[in-house]
Amino acid sequence: MKNSDITVTKLVANGLYKQALQFYSKLHSSSHTPNSFTFPILLKACSNLSYNSPSQTQILHAHLFKTGFHSHPHTSTALTASYAANSRSFPDAFKLFDEMPQPTITAFNAVLSGHSRNGTRGEAIVLFHKIGLWNLRPNSVTIASLLAARDIKNESHVQQVHCLGLKLGVEFDVYVSTSLVTGYSKCGGLISSNKVFENLQVKNVVTYNAFMSGLLQNGFPRLVFHVFKDMMMSLEQKPNMVTLVSVISACATLLNIHLGKQVHGLSMKMEACDHVMVVTSLVDMYSKCGCWGFAFDVFNESKTRNLITWNSMIAGMMMNSESERAVEVFERMIDEGVLPDPATWNSLIGGFAQKGVFVEAFKYFRKMLCAGVAPCLKIVTSLLSACADSSLLQSGKEIHGYALRICVDKDDFFATALVDMYMKCGCVSLARFVFDQFEAKPADPAFWNAMIGGYGRNGDYESAFEIYDEMLAEMVQPNGVTFVSVLSACSHSGQVERGLHVFKMIRESGLDPKPEHFGCVVDLLGRSGRLGEARDLVHELAEPPASVFYSLLGACRCYLDSNLGEEMAMKLLDMEPENPAPLVVLSNIYAALGRWREVERIRGLITDKGLDKLSAVSMIEVA
DNA sequence: ATAGGGTTAG
Numbered sequence A: 001m002k003n004s005d006i007t008v009t010k011l012v013a014n015g016l017y018k019q020a021l022q023f024y025s026k027l028h029s030s031s032h033t034p035n036s037f038t039f040p041i042l043l044k045a046c047s048n049l050s051y052n053s054p055s056q057t058q059i060l061h062a063h064l065f066k067t068g069f070h071s072h073p074h075t076s077t078a079l080t081a082s083y084a085a086n087s088r089s090f091p092d093a094f095k096l097f098d099e100m101p102q103p104t105i106t107a108f109n110a111v112l113s114g115h116s117r118n119g120t121r122g123e124a125i126v127l128f129h130k131i132g133l134w135n136l137r138p139n140s141v142t143i144a145s146l147l148a149a150r151d152i153k154n155e156s157h158v159q160q161v162h163c164l165g166l167k168l169g170v171e172f173d174v175y176v177s178t179s180l181v182t183g184y185s186k187c188g189g190l191i192s193s194n195k196v197f198e199n200l201q202v203k204n205v206v207t208y209n210a211f212m213s214g215l216l217q218n219g220f221p222r223l224v225f226h227v228f229k230d231m232m233m234s235l236e237q238k239p240n241m242v243t244l245v246s247v248i249s250a251c252a253t254l255l256n257i258h259l260g261k262q263v264h265g266l267s268m269k270m271e272a273c274d275h276v277m278v279v280t281s282l283v284d285m286y287s288k289c290g291c292w293g294f295a296f297d298v299f300n301e302s303k304t305r306n307l308i309t310w311n312s313m314i315a316g317m318m319m320n321s322e323s324e325r326a327v328e329v330f331e332r333m334i335d336e337g338v339l340p341d342p343a344t345w346n347s348l349i350g351g352f353a354q355k356g357v358f359v360e361a362f363k364y365f366r367k368m369l370c371a372g373v374a375p376c377l378k379i380v381t382s383l384l385s386a387c388a389d390s391s392l393l394q395s396g397k398e399i400h401g402y403a404l405r406i407c408v409d410k411d412d413f414f415a416t417a418l419v420d421m422y423m424k425c426g427c428v429s430l431a432r433f434v435f436d437q438f439e440a441k442p443a444d445p446a447f448w449n450a451m452i453g454g455y456g457r458n459g460d461y462e463s464a465f466e467i468y469d470e471m472l473a474e475m476v477q478p479n480g481v482t483f484v485s486v487l488s489a490c491s492h493s494g495q496v497e498r499g500l501h502v503f504k505m506i507r508e509s510g511l512d513p514k515p516e517h518f519g520c521v522v523d524l525l526g527r528s529g530r531l532g533e534a535r536d537l538v539h540e541l542a543e544p545p546a547s548v549f550y551s552l553l554g555a556c557r558c559y560l561d562s563n564l565g566e567e568m569a570m571k572l573l574d575m576e577p578e579n580p581a582p583l584v585v586l587s588n589i590y591a592a593l594g595r596w597r598e599v600e601r602i603r604g605l606i607t608d609k610g611l612d613k614l615s616a617v618s619m620i621e622v623a
Numbered sequence B: 001a002t003a004g005g006g007t008t009a010g
Helices: A003-013 A017-029 A038-049 A055-067 A073-084 A087-099 A105-118 A121-134 A140-147 A155-168 A174-186 A190-198 A205-217 A221-234 A241-254 A257-269 A276-288 A292-301 A307-319 A323-335 A342-354 A358-370 A377-389 A393-405 A412-424 A428-437 A445-457 A461-473 A480-492 A496-508 A515-527 A531-539 A546-559 A562-575 A581-593 A596-608
Strands: none
Touching: A003 A017, A003 A038, A017 A038, A017 A055, A038 A055, A038 A073, A055 A073, A073 A087, A073 A105, A087 A105, A105 A121, A105 A140, A121 A140, A140 A155, A140 A174, A155 A174, A155 A190, A174 A190, A174 A205, A190 A205, A205 A221, A205 A241, A221 A241, A241 A257, A241 A276, A257 A276, A276 A292, A276 A307, A292 A307, A307 A323, A307 A342, A323 A342, A342 A358, A342 A377, A358 A377, A377 A393, A377 A412, A393 A412, A412 A428, A412 A445, A428 A445, A445 A461, A445 A480, A461 A480, A480 A496, A480 A515, A496 A515, A515 A531, A515 A546, A531 A546, A546 A562, A546 A581, A562 A581, A581 A596
């Protein structure tokens, strides 16, 4: 094999499909012909890129025709698979398939997996039933492909294919069992997934990886480490790049930078730091842990970047409030000829929107429109939430109008943001109007939370309780946020007993009360003067957050309890040495009691610590 | 030929 063929093979193995094809096209213009083994590899690159455009496949097809390699059986199957990977070129795949005088089971599999990738599971099943008519027998690859269907969303669908696999006796094939693990995890069937995984005698790196990513997607990042340790201990299988990606992502969701750095070290030892996906996941991990500097170092030092790497870096800068740097990265990306996609725009627009910098958010929104990118729902939703946070009622209404015109106003996410925006702008009746427009209300608790929280913020506690009751009647499961809103409504309307009852409900509905729930109840008790009970509740928490101490301090201010007040203020001073607020409240307590000597002492403390600068701003839109 | 991975709204 020539050196150039080896280069192409290596690039594809590292997932650098675009670079592989670029390298090939340079060779081609110098009239070099790759050997017959290289074409299927190039076609693999095409099929991985073809979700964007089938044009690469077409170019390669033409070259194959000239060299006569197209009739090579493996090559023609690879070609079919490459066309089948994109729904636009699917007819071409079918044409090639139809022209085969005697299709093989591999050719069937190629078309069938195309259907799976495109999310047309029904068509894949129709094709599956035709296999027998050609006197062919489905094999493990057929079953694995059926299991990989993008639109499989129901555990029973997986079970059906699982049964087919059992009948054919291929259920212990590594490909099949791996697809079963991913199939079940994708539908939230972690129990089944675990069962399949545990019962396997033969496990592959891929099987481990599949199981780990299933754990990650289902919200069990800690278990990822468990499996990873098992894998390292058993020495049965060595981790590879994909393993590292899952483990790094687990560190990212846990915000555990210490582990993250260790895995980064391991990646260097394994010489995996040149791999695009490892780089991308490291950038994401460091950004999420708040270390944009490390993320930027990894990003700059890496030779291999792709669109997703750029997007992660931009999003990372944005989430670390480094918007200027995010824009710089964005401009570098454009300079290097990488075309931004909706996720890129979303990071920029959503990032600015979240910070309440509208001018910039709308500026990039306009730029996006000029670039001919249709505004996707995510972006419109971010803009809407930006309007909500800064009470930009007029802009919010414009976005509502836009959504009505393109008929997306009934999307769950969008409607939630819409209700939230109207509520935060104080337009309770408009929020209610949006809510009433739904005949069948979304089963998503967030939608209900926006109404309950909104009524609460606007002081209409009775309506908040009504919506909560309606939510329960509709069998929508409340979540942590729901309880925070309901508890705070109880606290603001002075309904102590009702609040305590709701607090009990949290455990009864199978949730674990979080510090913020304790905070609400502390506030509830504190406001009604039951300071002792409130204090006992605080002691139930292992690590009470500052907010809990603040509520109790507030209650001490109301009921003029200087002892407890002193205790709370000192705790807070320990936690937030830069914040003068607790001391100010404490001095107010002493002042109200007429204990001026204590007031002097606290004032002195404030000056000694150099904390006596206070400033505050608030903003409203005047219609 | 077929399986596993990273970014992204309320």
